[in-house]
Amino acid sequence: MRIRIPAGLLSSAIWLLASAQAQTYRSHIEHPIARYKMSARLDPVTKRVTGQYTLTWWNHTADTIPDLYFHLYLNAFKNLDSTFMREGSVSRRGGREGWFARPDADKWGWVDVDKIQIVGGPDLTRLQVFVHPDDDNASDQTVMRIVLPKPIPPRGTIELAVTFTSKLPRALARSGFEGDYFLMAQWFPKIGVYEGSGDRGRKQGGWNCHQYHGNTEFYADYGVYDVDLTAPSDYVVGSTGFRRTEHLNADGTTTYNQYQEDVHDFAWTASPRFIKVRRTFDWGNEVRGDEILKWAKVLNLPADQLALRNVDVTFLLEPNHLNVADRYFRAVFNSLKYFGLWYGQYPYDTMTIVDVPRHSATCCMEYPTFITVGTYFWPAEYGLSPEGVTVHEFGHQFWYGLVGNNEFEEAWLDEGFNTYSDGKVIDEAYPFHCGYNYFFGMPVPAYSWLSVDPPSFPFAGVGGVPVGSLFSCVQFPMRTAGRDFYLNNVKDDDLVRNGWQYLNGASYGLNSYTRVGLTLRALESYLGEDVMARAMRTFHQRWRYRHPDTRDFIAVVNEVSGRDMSWFFQQFFYGSNMVDYTVSDISSTPLEGKVGLYDEGGKKVLYAEKSAEEAFNKSKDKRYRSTVTVRRLGEAIAPVDVAVQFQNGETVREQWDGQYRWIKYVYDKSSEVKSAEVDPEHKLTLDSNFTNNSYATREDNRGVAKWYVRWVFWLENLFFAASFFS
Ligand SMILES: [Zn+2]
Structure with missing residues (x-):
């Protein structure tokens, strides 16, 4: 038993649960x-x-x-x-x-x-x-x-x-x-x-x-x-x-x-x-006391409600994948941990994972307490194989397994929730991972750079071949995973739709997985991570062993956040309008005082431009009028932040409701405007063009080799279109 409990901070209930859990299943229905x-x-x-x-x-x-x-x-x-x-x-x-x-x-x-x-x-x-x-x-x-x-x-x-x-x-x-x-x-x-x-x-x-x-x-x-x-x-x-x-x-x-x-x-x-390998997820060893306290605080719950259970985990492995066993188990244990802490303990005693033979067309699917996954003989070290698929398929124990949505009619409720959740697990457990690698200067998707398995003999069990070191990792943020796939195909369908009625398989994939992940991340930006975490847990707990629909989720979000987020769902779940905000112009002019003719003492008095300029230059108290123009180029309307920076280092934050097509901010200050950026933290993961968000950045971007950008976008598209799990 290795649970580290800060003295006096953690209730003894968790300790008792961790040390004396009997593996007997009690029905919850x-x-x-x-x-x-x-x-x-x-x-x-x-x-x-x-x-x-x-x-x-x-x-x-x-x-x-x-x-x-x-x-x-x-x-x-x-x-x-x-x-x-x-x-x-x-x-x-x-x-x-x-x-x-x-x-x-x-x-x-x-x-x-x-x-x-x-x-x-x-x-x-x-x-x-x-x-x-x-x-x-x-x-x-x-x-x-x-x-x-x-x-x-x-x-x-x-x-x-x-x-x-x-x-x-x-x-x-x-x-x-x-x-x-x-x-x-x-x-x-x-x-x-x-x-x-x-x-x-x-x-x-x-x-x-x-x-x-x-x-x-x-x-x-x-x-x-x-x-x-x-x-x-x-x-x-x-x-x-x-x-x-x-x-x-x-x-x-x-x-x-x-x-x-x-x-x-x-x-x-x-x-x-199959080679059967069995290990126990011992939650007392896997979850530290301070982690429980951290998430209890985020979720605003007593720590003992985050108690987990021990789980008997069995892998049925392909003989030539024994070298990947440790990574497989680690991925399942990480999933049991984070899904359990966030949404409530995994209630079953067992978890069986099938490492399916390559090309058997049975991979990557979820059934209660039983999933199918797959990997390669030499998976790239940080390429998220087998982790990506394992965390995803395990995640279905929570989304679809425990919360039993109708996958025919609202696939996004499990695939999309799972895309969001498995991305969060990857963020926590695998913060360093590669979306693609450079191999002799060429970017190559990390998932599939070695997609051919050698025969089992004589390679069975050989591990640690450092082929991965030939590749250099390019970090890959889960938060915006698949953005380009989304941007290229968002107009195909609305998100909420019967599964068989999307334009095609790619659109089903986009709207059930990628787009939902991005959209829930955007929702999280509006609610804040803590409120989002509470909403997700509340939804999960309320609908365990039941069949929710999209409206049930919206109701929980509104209830937990105390806000009416209908505008968000209406646009981004039931519609296909794009978001695009840009800073179109920034400028500053000196406030030189009077220039021209003014009626003073019954006469027209001339204030010459040159003398005004000279006076301004001599002045120790210079003032400037700065204007920042922010425009909404997209049809979707969403509140957005604007950050304006001045030459003297001062920063001003604005919040724009985005309702009209544009807004101008005017400042009279002792310093000129230096730059302005709309949505500086890129909270709106759905924004179709981040490169026009910042006025200064846009100028800097002109030198970027477009062919290279296109190549990477193409790769990402290919990668996302081809790599859907079930
Ligand atoms: Zn899935």
């Missing part, structure tokens, strides 16, 4: 909506999972529900007529390595509900009908509906016995197989979400069960997964939840019972090549 008691068996030869479950589903609403909706996600990969395929999603979702080129029939995926029956009641199998709520594609089979012989009453429960067969696709869009590696995700028939009136602002109750689209992710209710997984005994198996039992079967397979409450999904993996 009074009434789970979906309980799955399931068994599933993987056959690596036929690439099939056969399974059965009993689903106990609770109608939490006051509605009488006449039907059931199920997601049959794997049918997205059944043929070219699924909506997923028609949307051209194969390349977008990782099928770049010639998914289509492979002639094998094995590559298609599907799921059949072989039998569905009400326990102790009628067989519903023949009542299955495919529906397509999002489009007019009658061929899509990713959503199935059953009209019940008898509706489910308000607060009533239905119990279903389901038998299914899932044929896994050649890995695509997060799930499937590649060789003897299997990632079972979106793999079983899964009940949709029934939303009552009032849920997420809904006027009338109904099922929310969207088709599988190329861009969109998922949405489900919280419940319990009690799953027996059977796979060949030489396979290493990992999944959502913790392992209760392990049973060796006579046929050379092993059955593992995995269990988790308070989650809304279940995924698993199996491969004979």
